[in-house]
Amino acid sequence: MPELPEAETIVRGLHPILSGTSLGHPDVLRADVVEGRSGALAAGTEGRTVTGVERRGKNIRMILDDGTSVVINLGMSGRLLHRPADSTEPEPSHPAVIWPLESGGLLVYHDIRRFGRIRLLDAAEYATWSRGLGPEPLGSAFTLSYLVEALGRSKSPLRSWLLDQRRVAGIGNIYALEALHLAGLHPALPASLIPSASVRLLRRSIRAVLREAIASGGTTLRDYRRVDGGRGSYATHLRVYGREGEACDVCTAPIERMVFGQRSAFYCPQCQRRPEGDL
DNA sequence: AGTGTATCCTGCAGGC
């Protein structure tokens, strides 16, 4: 998806548009993106005022004036688009849910592949759901001691470890691989075998990569768009992701690709030493 | 606990 920086960019774009405005009756064109009955989403959001827009991991949360939350996970191809009343842009090709806004504009949840999910949660349900996610990597709970402890009791490859939302929330395949390159760690290295001196570097690398990507408005490869339809520009800064065969910016060795955990992993064989036994 | 596999879907790029 859309990972943390993309969700953050969307939240920042949405906040000024939605805060304090009320939602109209949503048109649910693709019920399969709604968890539960789409009628419940319609009944629960129509006429409600949005009091806040936040991010949790890679999820976008609209908080409504009755304390409920609309939580949106964009899956692989989800977009949250704002169409102003006077928009002359072409109609979105794959709208899934459309909320009319007080302003006369529209909030469109758009999703080509429909792997995304929209759920309506009351305050207690939201709290339970949020507790199931790990700490925010840019937040204060993502401490060195948390990482040391959590990595230490896992044999998962580092890349898989970073993708697990229960361990840390918001990292996906792009930023996991980018952070591992920056930290000089092989994606397949078992988490508990990370040199203790590298944990601090990994933490710093994760935070640096996420902050850089947010500053660029995220990474648009195909589907991700900002609220206004614009692209994120971080693709031009990627160190390894999608760059198989290209020269590493650090050492000029050709970047390699391997597959594990069902997904491509890109890495520099020179900057990111293989786990031992695999040579 | 961890891995491999399959599934949900559509679009696009590349090979022939």
Added chain:
DNA sequence: TGCCTGCAGGATACAC
């Protein structure tokens, strides 16, 4: 041009 294969920012459920 057309067909076919493989691939994609995610999440989950299953068997082993």
